[in-house]
Amino acid sequence: MLYLWLKALHLAAVVTWIGGMIMLGLTLRHAVAGRPPDFQRLLAALHGWDRRVTGPAMGLAWILGIWMVVDAGWLGANWLWVKLVLVALLSGLHGFLAGNLRRLAGDAGWTPPPSLRLALPVTLAGLAVIAAMVVVKPF
Template structure:
């Protein structure tokens, strides 16, 4: 029982770091589009050192928890996984944008930081509800 609790605690801690990293990416991209190279460099460094490892640990520990709980057949878990996959994809898109900004390339995007932040926040809230309530 004790190792399960540790894995769950690491999962929750890494989720917090991953979600925080997604927020910082979206605001750094917005700052970079306004010419703030310092914000882009800082966010890129944080992303490589903290957000990416946290994201990997979210996936690893989440899979271990789901296997331990026998939840792979549960519809709520698949709903959560769709949202986590979308957040992971968003991370990849944002990482690419930061890379292009570091090179000095202009971004061709219609997505605004506020919309991205709203997506991150609403996805995290839905994930929390799915995990705690397990509605289906």
């Protein structure tokens, strides 16, 4: 019964985290293309959301995920290691996005790198492969 609660909370944390990353990716994509008039207010609000919600959700997803891995004895599963590498990459991408958001919110003249346009598809592709690893457990 505890495992099911951990899994439900882990899934809620992951959805919150990835939802925040999607917001970051979309906002920064628009920042590369051009800025609407109220953009600084949007950046400040998104930065606060990232610090109070998205970042803690990522941490909670990691904690609950590790707890489930240890509890279920999955440390030797190959699918898990593929998932963990991808989750670590998404965590790094989140840090990269949050750092760019912080720079952009602090300096209205700063222009983010065009490579940020890839953040959204990379996030979604990573999520799709992670979901496949967890559900299908191909190896």
